[in-house]
Amino acid sequence: MFLVLAPAAAFSKEVIRLSPERAAGEKTSVAVEDVRPDWQKKQKKLSLWRTSCDFAITRWGDGNSTPARADAAAYGLERFLPSEFRDRAFKLTWFTLHTNRQAPPDHKDPTETGLVYDVLNSMECRKGSEMVGGVDAEEANPPAPLVVDVVVELDGKEFSGRAVRSVPEVNVASIAVIDEALQKLAKSIAENSPGSTPCSRLKAAMEASPKVSFYGKSYREYCGE
Numbered sequence: 001m002f003l004v005l006a007p008a009a010a011f012s013k014e015v016i017r018l019s020p021e022r023a024a025g026e027k028t029s030v031a032v033e034d035v036r037p038d039w040q041k042k043q044k045k046l047s048l049w050r051t052s053c054d055f056a057i058t059r060w061g062d063g064n065s066t067p068a069r070a071d072a073a074a075y076g077l078e079r080f081l082p083s084e085f086r087d088r089a090f091k092l093t094w095f096t097l098h099t100n101r102q103a104p105p106d107h108k109d110p111t112e113t114g115l116v117y118d119v120l121n122s123m124e125c126r127k128g129s130e131m132v133g134g135v136d137a138e139e140a141n142p143p144a145p146l147v148v149d150v151v152v153e154l155d156g157k158e159f160s161g162r163a164v165r166s167v168p169e170v171n172v173a174s175i176a177v178i179d180e181a182l183q184k185l186a187k188s189i190a191e192n193s194p195g196s197t198p199c200s201r202l203k204a205a206m207e208a209s210p211k212v213s214f215y216g217k218s219y220r221e222y223c224g225e
Contacts, residue, residue: 015064015065015066015171016060016064016065016066016097016170016171016174017065017066017171017174017175018065018066018067018069018072018174018175018178019067019071019072019075019076019175019178019179020075020175022075028071028074028075028078029078029086029087030074030075030077030078030081030085030086030088030090031074031088031089031090032070032071032073032074032077032090032091032092032152033070033089033090033091033092034068034069034070034092035091035092035093035153036069036092036093036094036095037224039221039222040059040094040095040096041061041062042059042061042062043058043059043060043061043063043064044058044059044061045057045058045059046058046059046098046132046133053125053131053214053218054131054132054133054134054214054218055102056100056101056102057098057099057100057101057102057132057133057134058098058099058101058133059096059097059098059133060097060098060099060170064097064170065097069092069095070092070095072095072178072182073090073092073095073150073152073182073185074090076178076179076182076183076185076186077090077152077182077185077186077189079182080182080183080185080186080187081186081189081190082190085189085190088154089154090152090153090154091152091153091154092150092151092152093151093152093153093158094149094150094151094160094197094198094199095149095150095151096132096133096147096148096149096198097146097147097148097170097174097178098132098133098146098147099144099145099146099147099170100133100134100135100144100145100147101144102135125205125212125214125215129162129201130201130202130204130205130215131202131205131214131218132149132198132202132218132222133147134147135147135164136164139164144166145164145165145166145167146164146165146166146167146170146174146177147162147163147164148161148162148163148164148177148178148180148181149161149162149181149197149198150162150181150182150185151185151197151198152185152189154189157192157194158194158197159185159188159189159193159194159195160184160185160188160194160195160196160197160198161180161181161182161183161184161185161186161187161188162181162184163177163178163180163181163184164177165177165180198222198223199219199222199223202215202218202219202222202223203219203223206219
């Protein structure tokens with residue numbers, strides 16, 4: 001019987017720092033409009049059920065972080081983009097932070113041993129980054145990696161940055177992980193090379209595996225279609 005609730009862990013009371021602090025009086029030279037849906041702004045344990053695809057993944061809400069997501073994105077783009085992009089107007093459509101406590105295949109969770117572990121980790125929807133908050137095998141960075149996804153819109157195109165790295169706690173060394181995602185985002189913009197987004201990865205998984213209902217459910221929940 002695998003329908004077992006995970007232990008309820010208390011949410012961190014620490015505040016996740018998203019970017020280095022600006023000098024007093026310094027203003028941003030990049031405009032970023034926050035158009036993210038409300039669900040992205042709310043803290044949530046995605047599932048407490050061990051048999052769920054998104055078991056043991058926590059989304060950190062806006063109340064858990066500082067500065068505002070749009071301000072952090074603007075400061076990152078200001079630091080990492082070439083100067084000719086400074087007067088452009090960006091729309092922030094996605095900026096999520098997840099902690100993923102699912103055990104990757106080569107690092108077994110002692111609470112998921114033997115048959116339980118093998119069954120749960122054979123589930124197709126536990127395989128990787130196509131799941132919101134999920135981690136690819138090559139990204140696996142135990143324990144409990146912080147998963148950062150950022151997407152902005154510019155001239156009708158979506159550009160994305162993603163980073164996955166283990167941190168001792170979400171409020172410790174988080175800036176380095178977020179900066180990595182923002183650097184990748186800036187590179188994508190500078191090279192005019194839109195990459196995969198959380199929604200495009202979910203859509204591809206849904207179309208490739210129509211019998212896995214979790215993908216369709218997640219796509220409708222997170223991508224609004």
